[in-house]
Amino acid sequence: MTLSVTASQLERCPGYLPDPDLEEAVRTSLERWSPLRNLSLAGIEVRARDGRVALAGHVPTEAIRRRALELARGTWGVVTVEDLLVSDEQLVAEVTARLARHEELQPSRVRVVSYLGRVTLSGAVAAAEHAELACREAQAVPGVTGVRNLVETVPDPQ
Numbered sequence: 713m714t715l716s717v718t719a720s721q722l723e724r725c726p727g728y729l730p731d732p733d734l735e736e737a738v739r740t741s742l743e744r745w746s747p748l749r750n751l752s753l754a755g756i757e758v759r760a761r762d763g764r765v766a767l768a769g770h771v772p773t774e775a776i777r778r779r780a781l782e783l784a785r786g787t788w789g790v791v792t793v794e795d796l797l798v799s800d801e802q803l804v805a806e807v808t809a810r811l812a813r814h815e816e817l818q819p820s821r822v823r824v825v826s827y828l829g830r831v832t833l834s835g836a837v838a839a840a841e842h843a844e845l846a847c848r849e850a851q852a853v854p855g856v857t858g859v860r861n862l863v864e865t866v867p868d869p870q
Contacts, residue, residue: 727788729789734763734765735758735760735765738760738765738787738790741783741786742780742784755770756770756780756797764793765792767795770798770828772801772828774799777802798855800827803853804824816845822837830856830860836864838866838868846863
């Protein structure tokens with residue numbers, strides 16, 4: 713059997729690396745970008761199977777999430793990249809949206825901050841059950857790994 717392939721067709725074919733080598737190659741690509749290197753890649757999991765790479769874990773910003781995906785896609789041997797990364801910006805937006813559905817948990821009352829999946833709630837609400845509701849709502853957001861609830865109860869002056 714003889715295959716006829718032009719040089720340009722051959723150049724467009726993905727390379728092949730065994731899964732462990734591909735995972736290491738993607739990690740190396742990520743580590744070469746200083747914002748990720750400075751963050752430590754402990755929060756990003758790289759899994760490979762037959763040229764398909766999945767990135768999972770937490771990053772601080774959407775810009776870092778997008779760049780990590782670009783770097784993985786640009787790694788020799790990668791055919792496709794599955795995005796399972798969650799940014800803190802995304803978590804803050806989603807938790808804030810959940811809280812905003814409750815009048816007593818409006819952004820003027822409860823502040824949301826996230827660092828690599830761990831959410832901190834702060835502010836003041838009128839009742840302890842409102843602080844507990846804020847915590848439950850934050851915990852219900854996919855990607856949140858923990859919630860630190862610093863929301864204080866301060867009764868409304870009547």
